[in-house]
Amino acid sequence: MSRKIPEKWQSSVKAVKAVQVAFDMDEKIQLAIRKEALEAGFSPSEQIRTILGLPTSKRPKRPRLTVSLSPDDYALLADKYDLTPDQQLEIKKRLMDDLVKHIVEK
Helix, strand or coil, X not given: CCCCCCHHHHHHHHHHHCCCCCCCCCHHXXXXXXXXXXXXXXXXXXXXXHHXXXXXXXXXXXXXXXXXXXXXXXXXXXXXXXXXXXXXXXHHHHHHHHHHHHHHCX
């Protein structure tokens, strides 16, 4: 019995069939590709696709940095900023201030 994929998921079919490929190569090569990507405003994955002559996403991407924070991390940061762990938005604001300050003071 073949099940029909819902219409709203049709655009995701190709992505589901894609296979991620990991490259174990010299650290210097990886760093060079990452630097090229950064300078071009690409993700490392997009840079690899460009190098290989494959199509890349034409959608502009919002540049952002990410970090994963556990409940323990929030507790530590809340203590650092004299807040409570559930004040996650305020903690995020303080983190952003610290990151900017770190770069500006260099």
